[in-house]
Amino acid sequence: MASSIFTKLLKFGRAGDTANEVLRLAQAAQAEGRWSEAAHHYRRHVAMRPERAGSRLQLGNMLKEAGDAAGAEAAYRESLALRRGPEALIQLGYMALNAGRLDEAAELFEEVLNRFPNREDGREGLVLAGARERLPHVGTLPSRRNLSALKRAIAGAEATLAAVRRADITALADYGVWRKAYALEAPPVDPAGGVVQVRVEADGAAPFRLRGTLQSLLRQEGVEWRAVVAGAGAVAEHPTASIAAVDPRIVFSAAPNADAPQIVMKAGVVLHPLALAWLAHAAKRTDADVVYADHDHLMQAGDDGEVFDDPVFFPAPSTIDLLTTPILPTVIWRHTHGEARADLVAAATHRKAAHLPFLLSSEMRLPQTARSGLPEPGDTKPGWLEAAPTPAATWRAEPSDTPIRVIIPTRDQAGMLGTCIASLLSRADRSERVHITIVDNRSVEASTARFLAEGVHQGRFEAFAVDEPFNWSRLNNLAGARTTERALLFLNNDTELLTQGWDSRLLDLLERPGVGAVGARLLYPDGSLQHGGLVLGMGEGSPRHEGVGERALKGGPLDRWRRPREAAAVTGAFLATRREVFEAVGGFDARGLAIAYNDVDYCLAVRRRGLAVIYAGDIEATHFESRTRGHDVTRTRIAWDQAERTALVERWGTALRQDPSVNPHWRTPSPRPFDGLRQPDVQEALDWLTAAVEFRPPAGDR
Template sequence: MRGAGLTPKIRKIGSLVSKLVTSERAAATVASSPRTGTSPKPRSFDARKAVSWLRVGPRVASLVRRARALRDSGRQLEAAELYEAASKIAPWHVGFKVQCGNMLKDGGRLEDAMEWYQSALTDQPDHADTHLQIGHALKLSGRRSEALASYRRVLVIDPDNPHASWELIQAGEIEEQVRGISAQMTGHGLETMLSLSAEVEAMRRRLSEIAGELPDIASLTAFPASSYRLFRQLYDVPPQPPDPSAAPSEILVVADATGLDAEGLHRLVGSLVGQSLERWRAVLIGVDPALAVAVERLARVDGRLEMRMGASAEADSSPEWAHARQTPAETVVLLARVGALHRHALAWFSAAFAASEADVVTCDEEWILPGESEPTAFEARGRLDPDMLLSENSWGATIALRNETLERLDLSQDGGDASFTRSDLLLSAVRADASIGHVPLPLVSFVGAEDGRETAMRAARAGHRRAVERHLGLSGLSGRIDLAGGSADAALRVRWRPDAGAEKITVIVPTRDNVADCKAFVDSLFAQAARPEKLHCQIIDNGTTVAADLALLEELAEHPRVRVRRDDGAFNWSHVNNLGAEDSDTPLVVFANDDMLMRSAGWDETLRGLLAREDVGAVGAKLLYGDDTVQHAGVLFGWKGSVIHDGLYEPADRAGPSGRWTKTRRASAVTGAFLAMRRADFVRLGGFDARRLPVGYSDIDLCLRVREQGLAVVFTPDVTLYHHESKSRGLDHLDPERAARSRAERTGIEARWGKRLFSEEPTVSPIWIDATLPYRLISFPAPRKALDFIRLTASTDSRMIKSRAPAAAVHDVSG
């Protein structure tokens, strides 16, 4: 009977224990909710822990409820105190430690958060959510490499964790992108997307009048760039959109068949007769007489084909454009040697000239391995850049141009060397101020071994250098540029000479409670300068209070070419830099952050040389993180409708698409962390906008005003610095006021220049999809988007900016 009497009590206790265990799992769910981490895994029943819950459960539940309420009201640090109290009551509960760390992290106390995460790992080393939260904290701290390692650790523990996978994909991790594509294919997700894409594309064709307004379906099926072969198996170059009002122009193709074997010649001829555009003629030169029958048998029935055999060695060696002048046509396409045209190539060239004011048009290319049927590699290009062109012809050897443009170009009569003639043609177009557009699709393909591209690039260097030397002579620039390299063993290096007077430079450096770094930076500037006696530094102390830093400022002020100015007002980056410019009296000024170190010897001479050019208005540098990855190689527009640093997180020695991170080139903007200008231009343009853009986007705004004046904004890798980004100011997104200010500044710059301007980037092909970091994912642009890019690349900077800025834009700036 006594046992029977105890049964209800035992059942009641068992029920309570069950509820407490459920409560524990619910708390674990909070710690691993989709907002912060992974789904919880079922735990085995622990009797001793259940008994402990009997003692502490009600107190812990009350703390957790109050902590959640504080968290939801934005009082993270107070919530952290309650989670800490809960952890002390239930020290075996890892979830409370993780949540305490989360609250501290959200409250900006990253180091304290890391201590709680490490404590949680001590209790449970393979807790996936703890590793995930550590990754988030490391990312916020700017320790990107360690953060990625934490996310990879999560996937070792939990391979299906979507949050860690997405972080790696967003970070541009190629392996994770490929894994994601493979998982989609295994799970039939890709087939579903492709089917849906096909249906939507069919609808777009039926509704062509609104196709330009629809979202780009291609972004739904973007591929890692390393999976180009698989991508091309599934997608082909789209046909150009029909334009009923534009009759297709007749196109003359001049193709140099010198050195082609039977297979290569048949491939070339087949690519011509298979064109979707019918209004074309082709002249083939340099055909091996033993293979001439391959052309003759088709020329009998297709009058568009012509084979031109020279009567002498001199005639055979004349450049292709000379043959084009003998056969007038509205448009001429000079086809790259050993290249073959995509079936829509001529239609796209015709559409490019019909849809834009381009005088010259270039295109992308792709490569096929011998014996393969699908391309395995590609080169996607942007707008032709005259500065990049001096270093290398990165736009290929297939060039289309209007016949009237060909007639007015000052071209060399030398032939034979295709690399010379193509570089000479593009440089002649630059001299003639011709408008050069670009078709962002691979219209030409080559067959060759994997190292064939590199071999061809090396072989082209000598011919390209000859073309550059001719260009400099005709442009009157021979005395202003030094050339080095330009052989199979060394890339061509271009250096603009500074004026003989060696103009003085003032570097303006705002600082606050970070004077140790500032002093190290100033020391590195003088140590690496070629002319340190021509260098001055203007330090703007924006309210330093730390005694040690104040002592260092006094030490800095003793330097004969360093001046320290005190400014105790609220931080206004634009205003502080405007003050520095007002105080300086040197012809050149550099605006620089205090958390950097100069790496490049002779950096001052590089800036003097570039700013001696009348066409250059601003110069930016290559900035690296401490782990030798790129923080800035120019600023890109059009990335998720906003701006992003070019080359972000790439290895410092990686060249990038078309070598853009290793060449001096023109950029949409450069960061104000290191921005050089002529002081007269800075004053004439009104300086930084301290009223509406006190901290963010002021550098972008100034660069746009520079470009609006027809001046170039130039990025150069020949000035490289280490940059510990935001070290002295902290992280904006962890401060509510700063975050609100940043949003207001973004609204302000969009109102001034228009959102459309920030959605377009002429230097980057739209084949690159902006779902993650730049240059990771690819998909062919919709035809109308490709036409828009052709128009964009064919426009000058100043015209493009003025056509996209709101009519009422007024650049009223004030210091």
Template sequence: MGDAARDRQDWQDAITNYGLALVLAPTNLPIRIQLGHVLKEAGRWSEAEAAYRLACAADPADAELRLHLGHVLKMQQRREEAIEIYLEALDIDPSLIIARNELIAMGGRDFLPKGQYGRPAISASLGRISGLLDQNLDAIREWLTVSTYPVEAYHNFRSTFPVQPPPAAAGSSLVVLIDAVDVDPDLLRLSLNSLLDQRDSNWTAVIRASANLHEHPVASYACQDSRITFISDDAKEPWPTQGPDLMLLTEAGCSLDCEAVGWLRYASERTGADVIYADHDHHTYDWRRGATYSRPALHAMPDIHDQTNTPDPPLSLLVRTVAHPLMVTFGAAAGSEWRRSILVNALASGLIVAHLPRILSSKRISDTATMVHAPSTRKSTRCTDSNERILVIIPTRDQADILMSCLDSLKEKLSNPQAVDVLVIDHRSTEADALNLLSERVLSGDIEVMKVDEPFNWGRFNNLAATRQNHDIFVFANNDIEFLTQGWDDVVRSSLADEAVGIIGARLLYPDRTIQHAGIAMGINQGRPVHEGVGADMASGGPMNRWCRPRQASAVTGALMAIKRSIFEAVEGFDERLAVAYNDIDLCLRIREAGFRVLYEPRLEAIHHESKTRGHNVDDARVAWDDGELADMYDKWGEAMLHEPGKNPHWVSVGSRAHDGYRDLSMSQILHHLDRSALINPWVIRQEKTKME
């Protein structure tokens, strides 16, 4: 009777009959397992968990039982326990692919036991690619999964995939400039040896060194090889006569990959860029075991904000000598800051800057060296008008408690209250507390209220509000926002004072102080846009501290965003056809299409009591609506919905995590990224609007 009820999906009847069967046969394991299954289907997860745990105790060697137990723990949002159970299942049966994939989907790639990634797993997967077409396709998908390396296995990834040679390039004259002022001789020796090992040997080198190095044995490299020249540390011009076509700037302690010169020369020839930067990492060294690689600096496409405050400026930088006067002299700053200033000046001057997604260099660090990522403390030096008027627009409906918190925090954190007005859009509030709050705040002069009595449409409501008053800046905020930044209005004015910036978005935290939004990345979760950093501790900086630094983003959330009125009107505001979701992303894409930057600004910080306003898309109707608006977005924007210029292609995305592990790149992937990056502004949406076949 239980089986019959299960087959017709009458879960309650099945639960009753399997329970009665167990009364008669309490040690019958298959019946207990079936009871767990139907309890799970009925949504009675804690009872299903109990049934599966008893079954696991009765059969400790059954991996699939632990898989089912892991599923119900995951459904109860008990991530750590679910990961532990999935690992137990893999210990019992390492070939249980579902358990491995569940671990990866839950962000547990770093917990994978050895053998589930890297060479052993790749070999095992390739051995399974045989048989029927469907079997082959499954095996290929599996191979792609296991060839992705977890974040903690970066050294294994780096060691497994050496840099492949570039296509052939012409022989433009190239000088390698090595800054070796005030460094230990062994670091310069490391760099010179890596230079001598280059497969492309068509180079000369100029070493700017302190006086003590000129008399050290390391200077004998210049005697052994006529391509190497030492100059004094006070030299401004690296050569007395006509310079070369190309200069490769680096520093002592940098070990260049043997393909570095060849790749950079080829990238210059292919793109015609004035400046090219590549990726790098760091390493410690043991004379017996060799190098141990860590801390990859995997850069995004060219972005002046990102390069101004990145903790890891490019270690190898190729420049054309005719590009800019700053590039043919040594700057006052040395090392990484010298290269940073050249790169930032090139971006500010509108020169063509390209990013080559190849790990071409590695910086030697000591065994005890650590990298501490702290929020950026760089302050804007732009002149701002503290009297620029800001209008904060807040749609609301009832929920007096969260609206009061929003209004109070907004006012308390202002630097110039006289220049900030608040307009609350009241959408059919009926609760007495909410109506009393709105009335009191209007009488006190804190806010104005605009009543809207029509079906919900977030974009339309904000468009209506934006026509009401004459302000320089609009701040769109949800009613469940709690402002944290003291002087947030100054941050908004300062960030928008940059004429290139069209809109800024905030760093948002959940009430438990984990990250809710650190910019939006496109094309991540099965092609969907996702918030970066979701669930990470607020102290976590993310890769290269990106969640704590101002940088360009593909889009930012409308839960808290600020935009210049002139730009909002120029792009004609929000698209009112997108009534619920994606209207904020659509606005950001249109701003990028118009040539302006979308800036993620972590100095603007707030708590977002997400789900108190509209809730999550948990029922079929909401999911269908969300998918419909997403389809409209893809029809409108095409490939721009899938292309993320802020993500280095080495990073693998899984679920909502944009930085879940590492992958090697094919030649076509490398060149596709390189060519896109060499556009005058790779963040501007151009031909991406064409849909992919």
């Protein structure tokens, strides 16, 4: 007997419709991507045939595609109550995963594998839920019927085991314990190392901060050094300065030699015993103008010793990133000598900056016991007791008269398209330079035809029809070929621009020398993050959106989700590029990547040409895509997605596992790329040091 809720749905049916006819209506709407209509008919079918678990499953799929996550989850659970099939378990697992309910997701995926051992999506889901240890053992694999399959299974198991052993991942919450176990090997010996020159900037520093820096200098290993303490002022008369009388390698001077290459740091920075040796080695290995490393913060805690927290793991050197980063390195080997940020940006611009991914220093905090003490005369300068804040980055948008051609493929959804277009024009600094082209791909609704005709007549946009099966790459390529503007923006029809003056910000980035593509910060309708850039090489290796589901105010490490920075790739839902770059790359790959991964492929091709892909965290738009839209639900769609991903892997190979925007300390098998830590080994760090200078992927056949 039908439940009361589904009995009520019968009133939406048409007289004479049979269950089979309603099912055919649902399947037809589903095939054409009319998700809400398909959901309506599946509801009718469920009301007629309440015992059909499959119809409830399809109802959930359609509700998910239409953006109704709560309704989809309810339908999946009703399907499971009738039959605990793998598809409903998988869908519920991914919904729990994307909602951050990792324990629930792990239980669902584990049930899938216990009941259906050959489901690879169950294995992948369990790994993404951070429960790799719950994967079933490979054993003798009795179901494998040929030797080649058995060999592949063994090789895969060995690779997984090796990856787990290499990973040695620690939760970020356990950073303090992990940091105390951080052990560095000495760098390769340089027989002609020479004397390392060090400059300690002590202006306004409290004596305890200068003491910590000088004591860490005295503990340096494997290198000869000389240090000048500059701008010490009154601290030069403090007992701290007596260290110079004891050790002639330390000199207090108001006029240090600023012409010689040297390692520069502020008082209050405590060096790892191998810091100078590693920085000197990295400078010689790369011949860079500046070399810097990672750091964290420490506090003296009496009997508990040193307490470490707040690690700062930098990405590979990048002009835009170093221009906007809220935190600068604490220790820099510098061949040039100016303002620190300016030196870093200049070196990165000329590919003469290098980053060594080791924790080589810690910035001191005022001990907790001292915070309740009385102030002393002279406690007036910023930085006297605490480190001075990093100067704010200067960011001035250059005026531009360049028109922007916005290309929006659509199929019906006139209301959503209208919202998108209205936001583009109303939130632009200069709406007259925003030229819009609508690519109508087989729309059938009368409301869409009226909307397009009126918009073209009013001169709000241009439109043309493409009567072909959906191919995202081809639709955008066709529109790009029909236009002449130098700046191109490829935009989804289910977006709404939120940033006032988005056009000026976009052009400021897109027209900077060396920039090839720009993406934006996309939010779900509830304000949580949907796209903070694309990250490569995490989890099982598929390209993933950063920060999915995080609160809008959360910026991620180094505020990377809220500021302009260089990224490995950005989503095609908002992807801007210059025409000459688009033509040089050959547009999007309409032959091999019709639906998925075409944005990643394009970004890799742009970077291979030495151009930067910029994630503009200061340009925001709402993306009305369902939270779970990225997970294909039918066998044919899953197979199609896998085929396109295979094509991407065949083209780019190891480049899909290399992301210069993510420091190698960050490693995790879960969908959240910044939840876990591991220490890079020496060879990995040296490879990063030299390869990351280029911030580009190896050549593919694009």
